[in-house]
Amino acid sequence: MSIAQSSFVSHLEGAIDGSHLEPNVVQTLHEGRPIWVRYDLEAIGQAMDRSDLIGRPSNLWRYKELLPVYDESKIVSFGEGMSPLLKSPRLGAALGLDDLWVKDESQLPTGSFKSRGMAMAVTMANHFGIGSVALPTAGNAGGAAAAYAARAGMSCYVFMPEDTPIINQYEAMAYGAKAYRVNGLINDCGRIVNEGKEVKGWFDLSTLKEPYRIEGKKTMGLELAEQLNWQLPDAIFYPTGGGTGLIGMWKAFQELAALGWLDNETMPKMFSVQSLGCAPIVEAFNKGEKHATPFVNAHSVASGIRVPAAVGDFMILDAVRASGGAAIGVDEDRIGEWMRLGMSREGISICPETGACIGAVEKCLEDGFIDSSDRVVVFNTGAAQKYSEALECVIPSVDKDCPIDWNLI
Ligand SMILES: *Cc1c(COP(=O)(O)O)cnc(C)c1O
Secondary structure, three states: OOOOOOOOEEEEEEOOOOOEEOOOOOOOOEOOEOEEEEEOHHHHHHHOOHHHHOOOOOOHHHHHHHOOOOOHHHOOOOOOOOOOEEEOHHHHHHHOOOEEEEEEHHHOHHHEOHHHHHHHHHHHHHHOOOOEEEEEOOOHHHHHHHHHHHHHOOEEEEEEEOOOOHHHHHHHHHOOOEEEEEOOOHHHHHHHHHHHHHHHOOEEOOOOOOOHHHHHHHHHHHHHHHHOOOOOOOEEEEEOOOOHHHHHHHHHHHHHHHHOOOOOOOOOEEEEEEEOOOOHHHHHHHHOOOOOOOOOOOOOOOHHHOOOOOOOHHHHHHHHHHHOOEEEEEOHHHHHHHHHHHHHHHOOOOOHHHHHHHHHHHHHHHOOOOOOOOEEEEEEOEOHHHOHHHHHHHOOOOOOOOOOOHHHO
């Protein structure tokens, strides 16, 4: 064994009422709502400084003091994390921004940022000796869960609405999960997982129904801070479904501030982006409400943000409001256009969810929420190639027959 392993987790905390809960035992929800992982930040501050990160492995485990790492031998990993932060001047110029960056999560294992959350949740399940996990998904979470479960030697059950992108269905199967299509919506899939807990004894990996996926996604915020030399940007655009990414990043910034590792005084404005085809958080934000009302007839090609009801709705809204940002809804019909704009200007594999974010940047510039000189970071949460249906709708087909006439090429 390398080092004596002691975790800096101090306790768990119910997000709805702040009550303290026991750490290092299996926890799910508290009062039907998510649970925060809290750390002894003072002890972390005494044990290390940000400069100690230099030279550590270039993946998310470099932040192990700020993660629920109890036993390094239980870590389930593909070396995920430290995705590139790409300066994007051509897309910036097209949008009217001088200092635009894309944090490119499409390069992570299984092609989306879902691998960060699953790395942490499956590691913790492994730590607790859980042999079987299950989740509902309408997009990338199923493939990520299946891959991590395979790596840990666990069995995995995935329940997907019938209109889940076909690649997501294939990948879950190929990684060895028992994957089922459900004639219904994501909440129907959630109900099956919930009922199966009793019958099959599996552990529920659903978004925010266990405490650790947030901690994995938090590492996007830690990386961003480190990559920008501890100087956070002016604005962050993040596509929002269940909200773990945005909630996790905001939590990361608070922890870094408490540690005194940040050089800036002000926090970035957090922009939570949804398609107007499914915009419960945008509606709640505009009405000034604490919780969101389930969105009726939700539809979007951006499957990752087609979440009509989020169990952590109040946590998303709190973060957006505290940051001085906003929840922005964009035209569903233009998502493909924005995807193509990003892909053709920068060569980055932009997912539809991030297409929506590019639209939101455009809107926020017009409305004066951001300025052309602001440093703006857009998260590209997944890879375009996982969305064959969306690509088919938005990309004019390749000319099948190469013309003989050079004037036509
Ligand atoms: C899941 C997903 C989202 C939404 O993420 P949350 O953090 O749950 O809000 C965005 N983009 C992609 C590609 C996703 O797979």
